[in-house]
Amino acid sequence: MxxxxxxxxxxxxxxxxxxxxxxxxxxxxxxxxxxxxxxxxxxxxxxxxxxxxxxxxxxxxxxxxxxxxxxxxxxxxxxxxxxxxxxxxxxxxxxxxxxxxxxxxxxxxxxxxxxxxLGEFRYGAGRGARSLVYLTVSTGIGGGIILDGKIWHGLQDGAGEVGHMTLVPDGPVCGCGNRGCLEALASGPSIARRAREALGTGRPSRLREIRDITAADVVRLAQEGDAVAALVWNETVGYLGLGVAAVITILAPERVVIGGGVARAGDPLFEPLRREVRRRVTLVAVESVPILPAALGxxxxxxxxxxxxxxxxxx
Ligand SMILES: [Zn+2]
Incomplete structure (x- = not known):
């Protein structure tokens, strides 16, 4: 077929x-x-x-x-x-x-x-699993939930909006109208915004040399030892860790797969993210839940x- x-x-x-x-x-x-x-x-x-x-x-x-x-x-x-x-x-x-x-x-x-x-579940990083939560972290943060091999749509197809769980009660306004959503803290544009805000403290940083800061600049300079970039990146991983830990605690999926532009950071994202999630999840066998980069590109x-x-x- x-x-x-x-x-x-x-x-x-x-x-x-x-x-x-x-x-x-x-x-x-x-x-x-x-x-x-x-x-x-x-x-x-x-x-x-x-x-x-x-x-x-x-x-x-x-x-x-x-x-x-x-x-x-x-x-x-x-x-x-x-x-x-x-x-x-x-x-x-x-x-x-x-x-x-x-x-x-x-x-x-x-x-x-x-x-x-469903694509990652069937052909990519989810192959062989029965359940999976997928996050895409780019301009926004989207998600999809596969349970027992099928998309979980929820009431009026509203399920899977992992980007809009509240992490900071009085945090930045999100495009959805709420405050402090994961998306308003850890999407690509949100990372760039937090980097610009961090520069407002007056600390020296090579981020100042960049006209339009992107999430990729933040992760690159964080790896090169820039203290402000590292602070912003560590916070980002912390927020994503809270989100992924919540999802694992609620659904206990067999896998978590993360795609989108921000996930292309690779190990500087996934290694600290796995540590953060392991620290936060206490009631699910989290060491048995691989957190993987999307495979389909x-x-x-x-x-x-x-x-x-x-x-x-x-x-
Ligand atoms: Zn939102």
């Missing part, structure tokens, strides 16, 4: 033809150009998909289903995209109906974080959407 997988993000649109084993037989991506609004973006998605279906060697008539991972929130039952912050103008857009009509196949919609969680969007299509009920 092969599926057409479509990944719709605020920056890029990616699509692929994927077989049940997770091999990507054809793929392509184009910029979303989200500011042009839903009409133009939908046309671009259809052009991208049709070009893939016409790839020489791909038997388009054997592709019976489309899997879509889209920046959330989405209403997957109604097939609607519900005004995601990264897709301006997408107010209750009937994505599934539009793509089914344009591409002549049934489509299944899932939010991108849940799709990525840039393919996570396509493989996540493919996994959603392949897991869907038989047509």
């Amino acid at each position: 092969m599926v057409l997988a479509i990944d719709i993000g605020g920056t890029k649109l990616a699509a692929g033809i994927v077989d049940a084993g997770g091999d990507i037989l054809a793929r392509d991506e184009v910029p979303t150009l989200a500011t042009e609004g839903p009409g133009r973006v939908l046309e671009r998605i259809v052009r991208l998909a049709k070009a893939l279906l016409a790839t020489p060697g791909v038997a388009a008539d054997t592709i019976h289903r489309i899997g879509i991972g889209c920046a959330g929130p989405v209403d997957r039952h109604a097939g609607l995209v519900l005004n995601p912050p990264n897709l301006p103008g997408w107010v209750r857009v009937s994505l599934v109906e539009y793509l089914e009509k344009a591409l002549g196949r049934p489509a299944v919609l899932e939010n991108d974080a849940n799709a990525a969680a 840039r393919d996570v969007g396509i493989l996540g959407a493919a996994a959603v299509a392949l897991e869907a009920e038989p047509i």
Whole structure:
């Protein structure tokens, strides 16, 4: 069985033809150009998909289903995209109906974080496990929960928003309206903001030489011994540790997988994070819960959407 997988993000649109084993037989991506609004973006998605279906060697008539991972929130039952912050103008857009009509196949919609969680579970760092919690730490902090092999959607598909657990009661305002969320403390932009704030104390730091500080600058200078960068990075690991420890204490998943740009820091993130989590989790056998970097890299969007299509009920 092969599926057409479509990944719709605020920056890029990616699509692929994927077989049940997770091999990507054809793929392509184009910029979303989200500011042009839903009409133009939908046309671009259809052009991208049709070009893939016409790839020489791909038997388009054997592709019976489309899997879509889209920046959330989405209403997957109604097939609607519900005004995601990264897709301006997408107010209750009937994505599934539009793509089914344009591409002549049934489509299944899932939010991108849940799709990525299922992709890692099926093809990446979660292979062989029965349960997994996935976090993506980049511009925001998203998450997906897989329990007994299935996405846990929760009431009105609200589950998995690990980025919006409160860690600091009167902390910085979050995009969701709450204060002190994990996302408002440890997302890429939040790390950069805390670094700028730390410079306000007047302590010397090479961060001052950088015009637009990023999370990558903070982790690099922390590794090079810059005291202010190290302070900000250690706090970041501390916040992420609180979040991951809470998730493990509640769900006792077999694995925790962390993706997104901030996770590309590698060992300077994962080694202290594992120590912090072990220190905080007392009632779950935490030494048996690997905390792993995501394994699918840039393919996570396509493989996540493919996994959603392949897991869907038989047509
Ligand atoms: Zn929040």
